[in-house]
Amino acid sequence: MNEILSAILSAEATAADFAALPLPESYRAITVHKDETEMFTGVDPAGKDPRKSLHLDEVPVPELGPGEALVAVMASSVNYNSVWSSLFEPLPTFAFLERYGRRGKLAKRHDLPYHVIGSDLAGVVLRTGPGVQVWKPGDEVVAHCLSVELESSDGHDDTMMDPEQRIWGFETNFGGLAELALVRSNQLMPKPRHLTWEEAAAPGLVNSTAYRQLVSRNGAQMKQGDNVLIWGASGGLGSYATQLALAGGAIPVCVVSTPQKAAICRSMGAEAIIDRDAEGYRFWRDENTQDPPEWKRFGKRIRELTGGEDVDIVFEHPGRETFGASVFVARKGGTIVTCASTSGYEHQYDNRYLWMSLKRIIGSHFANYREAWEANRLVAKGRIHPTLSKVYPLEETGQAAFDVYGNVHHGKVGVLCLAPTEGLGVRDEEMRARHVGAFNRFRSPAVPQAGAV
Template structure:
């Protein structure tokens, strides 16, 4: 691993970085590598502990694991950086169920998939790094390519996946429903997960958009999601967070009017720095009277606040991901004929809403899950062009991944929390300093928050 890192670091400041990086093809593949894992024999460690009190620092461990053999259509990537997503938090606290359930199910699919069914799970659904090797049949990528990985793992052996790969019955989220994820020194991905690394970004910046930017793109922009158009009023929950920070940027970039919902003045200021003008501090509203009863008066008050900001308009689109806590008010405030598009349930999976506001006002609820390769590629292209920017607020070394996940679990973060895997420091990997210089302020606006 040391030789691999030395070869990659030789590209820093080199006249021809690609030539230096191509040298990884001549290096032997390590027999093992360090990865962040959860362990099958520890899945009961939080039994009886309330969700809020479960601590990822206790379950996420860095350990040496064997390097798996590559199969057809796969690539082995030296991971320079990764990032924390909510699925890593869910994995670390074994909710809503242990991910070893996913690995066992995947392992029954084929002899090749059996590799994933192990007593440990290497986690992580983001990565930026260097291709080390490719398996049989891979022609698009070669050793030395600088790449980012999106997290859709799909078999594509079923007809259902060939119109939209997200509908493939064997669609999985890499590093969550598969093994060998991105929070590690090496990662195994399918070649159709790879995309070019944006040349003006550092490793930790390039690693951070993959899951959340692609998810927000499908949810808002794609014809599979809300089909956002110019002038749409888009209500965005958690608008300064890992997912909402990209939704806010995509709305602004696409000519829509974001109404950003946040939980503190500091987060409100971040939204304004992104260019959003309409911001609501949700700490002024309590949508539940108790554990079982929602407060419809607060729904109305919240809707009135939205209309105050928009000049009397209700949201054309509600960008939903908190779930149980906010779903009732989301259905209520969407305009007549509007769309509530949901991709997650970070506050709870069982949603309650008043169906009268849905059916009598001809609203739509659209489920949206990650993105297909085309959508992920288009979302990454916007980053590479400098139209959408990373939202990294802080980074940690691989050894402190548990702390990084703990902060996301406690919502004590802004934007995305990055993790350096092989990268020895922040700031490495920039190949286009001129483009970076034009967007330095936007790239760093979440830093230190």
């Protein structure tokens, strides 16, 4: 592994040099264990701790199959699906691996008593399998997390519709929170040259997800002038939704929970901001009863910020806690687009406000290959920026996931895998100099670092 790292750090090694490097027999990886899936059964959510379930293990290098690539991972990041994996919720990810393994010999590689997790990476291609033409050893890449078979016609218009669509590192093994990762070659995209390894690893999953939700024809098809309500606007997903809204000429209405998070949104260029904790919004009277007057108070506050207009689009991902309010506040004919349910999967809303006002609810899950490529292109062109607030070494991934689970982070939390320090990997210093302030806005001294309680 030291030889691989030395070649990457030299920035002078050729494709032939990388192809000639011997592969190690094993590598370090963050895993969950199949025999621990019941460890949090009956535990109150506040007592569940990813630091107890995430392990740093030495695991064998997987066999490389046709159309695949083995990547040396310089950096990765923590997404909420890694938190779900660590808590074995909504079900242990081993159920996904077992189902995948039944597809055949190559798929059986994924069905193991451990699961290497992680759905982001920035790194360097080491090997490619038969049939790979576009990528070669030594290429600096990032990876999106869409894994598809495309043996059915269903996926050929929109790859997310493939019956065998999976999220790499969540529903497949050999993910990105590791020193090496196994991906399909069509997951690879060029690493933005002006970014460090850890910065380049941060946008992948969340930026692509937000792009499909807001911009794509498969999502809300946001246009100039749209008012867009963004829940958790300074978080991992919301920070990219806010940037996409601003870059696309829309008006983000940013919902946050602290003054520090409000300040981050302002630094991105947003003006309409609601601190839901400071303004005391509580959309549920108790566990079983929502509070419609709070929806109305929330809608009134939105109109105060937009010059009397309701929102055209609601960027939904909290789920149960906010969904009733989201349906209510969308304008007549408006769109609620949802990609997650971090506060609970069983949503409740008053259907009168949906059908009588001709609103739409759109389910959106990650992004297809083209959407992921377009989202990465915006990063490469300096139109969308990484939102890193803190970076941990690989051995402290459990703490990184704990931060995300507790929502004490801002933007994205990164993880150094093979990279020995932060700040490496920049190939275009001139472009970087034009945007460096944007990279650091989530690390402002005025903003508490991830992990602060």
